[in-house]
Amino acid sequence: MILAIETATVACSVAVAAPDGRLLAEINAPAGPAHTQRLLADVHHALGMAGAQAADVRTVVVGLGPGTFTGLRIGVATARALAQAVGARLVGVPTLAGLALALAEGDAAAKATALVALIDGKRSEVFAACYLRAAGYAVHCASDERAPALDLVRGPAVVPAAELQAFLSPWPTAIVGGDGAHLYAAELPAGAHLARWVTAPSAAMILRAWEACSPGIVQGADEVLPIYGRAPDAQRWTARTASTSGGGGT
Numbered sequence: 001m002i003l004a005i006e007t008a009t010v011a012c013s014v015a016v017a018a019p020d021g022r023l024l025a026e027i028n029a030p031a032g033p034a035h036t037q038r039l040l041a042d043v044h045h046a047l048g049m050a051g052a053q054a055a056d057v058r059t060v061v062v063g064l065g066p067g068t069f070t071g072l073r074i075g076v077a078t079a080r081a082l083a084q085a086v087g088a089r090l091v092g093v094p095t096l097a098g099l100a101l102a103l104a105e106g107d108a109a110a111k112a113t114a115l116v117a118l119i120d121g122k123r124s125e126v127f128a129a130c131y132l133r134a135a136g137y138a139v140h141c142a143s144d145e146r147a148p149a150l151d152l153v154r155g156p157a158v159v160p161a162a163e164l165q166a167f168l169s170p171w172p173t174a175i176v177g178g179d180g181a182h183l184y185a186a187e188l189p190a191g192a193h194l195a196r197w198v199t200a201p202s203a204a205m206i207l208r209a210w211e212a213c214s215p216g217i218v219q220g221a222d223e224v225l226p227i228y229g230r231a232p233d234a235q236r237w238t239a240r241t242a243s244t245s246g247g248g249g250t
Contacts, residue, residue, distance in 0.1 A: 001056045004203035007075030008067025008095040014042040015203035016050040025049035035074040063095040063206045066127040066229030092224035094216040096129040098205035099178045102198045104133045114171035118180030126180035129155030149212035
């Protein structure tokens with residue numbers, strides 16, 4: 001069995017798939033309660049829906065972000081602990097790649113159009129990345145010889161919402177999706193196509209991105225680490241306080 005976890009945003013998502021990638025169960029909680037309160041319960045529930053137990057899991061796939069500090073830390077830590085407990089392979093997938101693949105698979109025009117994934121980064125910013133659909137589209141990542149589904153063109157980057165048009169200027173007709181795209185739809189270029197079917201990232205998206213050999217995939221406990229995108233708030237405030245205190249030394 002394959003277990004997928006995605007917690008980069010306020011949404012909490014778990015999916016279970018058969019060894020051939022066929023989706024067996026999925027639980028998506030778009031907003032709350034907190035990941036700490038529901039993630040493990042959702043994992044057990046999803047496994048039960050699939051008629052499986054934790055011991056049946058052979059691969060754990062987790063979204064790496066970028067996204068919220070707390071959500072990513074909980075999701076990655078849980079995936080690492082579960083993989084270690086059952087002796088499963090541990091795989092990490094950039095969350096932006098999962099969103100981009102959903103854009104590619106949901107729109108026929110994506111074959112020749114840039115795919116821009118946007119995740120709400122708070123503070124009137126988004127985490128952004130641009131992809132193109134690769135010429136050799138992979139169906140499953142069972143073989144290392146298969147070509148990846150997507151090519152990363154730019155990112156990931158932290159982009160102020162007010163600068164989205166400038167970020168997207170090289171791809172004025174891009175297909176754009178993710179919760180950041182919906183939140184700041186008014187800031188998108190006039191020619192951009194907002195994919196209304198792609199909102200918050202989900203575990204199923206992360207699972208598909210792994211199956212399709214999307215860019216940025218890593219394996220093993222030493223490599224599967226959160227992509228925070230920027231320093232957490234506590235670190236930023238600590239640095240700011242230290243800088244302010246140092247400026248008035250005696």
